[in-house]
Amino acid sequence: QSALTQPPSASGSPGQSVTISCTGTSSDVGGYNYVSWYQQHPGKAPKLMIYEVSKRPSGVPDRFFGSKSGNTASLTVSGLQADDEADYYCSSYAGSNNHVVFGGGTKLTVL
């Protein structure tokens, strides 16, 4: 069982928006502003899409938006495109003992 809880699947039509949640505890998501989101296409390495809750690395389109409220972080993808279809994982810093924890992943389908 993963430390962070994500829905196993999400879907939306092209052009629509979809939000993926990532629920943890006050010891990880709720306790630090170090939530990251990754996109992984089949057979490829993950790609960092969001770090520090809401920051985008260079090259990531602003259609990807990260936020957090309490123990739950969210990734919103707006203007869905076919290439957004992928697995998405969240991670969080969890203190010096556990350090980093991942969510179980969400498969995003673009209908």
Added chain:
Amino acid sequence: QVQLVESGGGVVQPGRSLRLSCAASGFTFSNYDMHWVRQAPGKGLEWVAVISYDGNNKYYADSVKGRFTISRDNSKNTLFLQMNSLRAEDTAMYYCAKDRSYGMVVWGQGTTVTVSS
């Protein structure tokens, strides 16, 4: 460009050891913390270990603590993962990754480890 290239994976029997390497290029390796992350076939991502930029601080997932050792050679821009007492459940793709605020901003292509008799 920034690049990470893992090597050292393979098929190994339970209880044996394996050493993974990750060659870094395109950035000042000695300035960054580095992670190992693994992904079992058909499963999600699992954080394995992290080492500080200077090698002085190391942290491990409970699942590998006492069996795996992360290390680095900043003179050779190389990250290592020594894996001892391997188990079937260690079978996975192993990725090295460059840290950014406890996230992983650059990933290698991965190296496959299969533990099987």
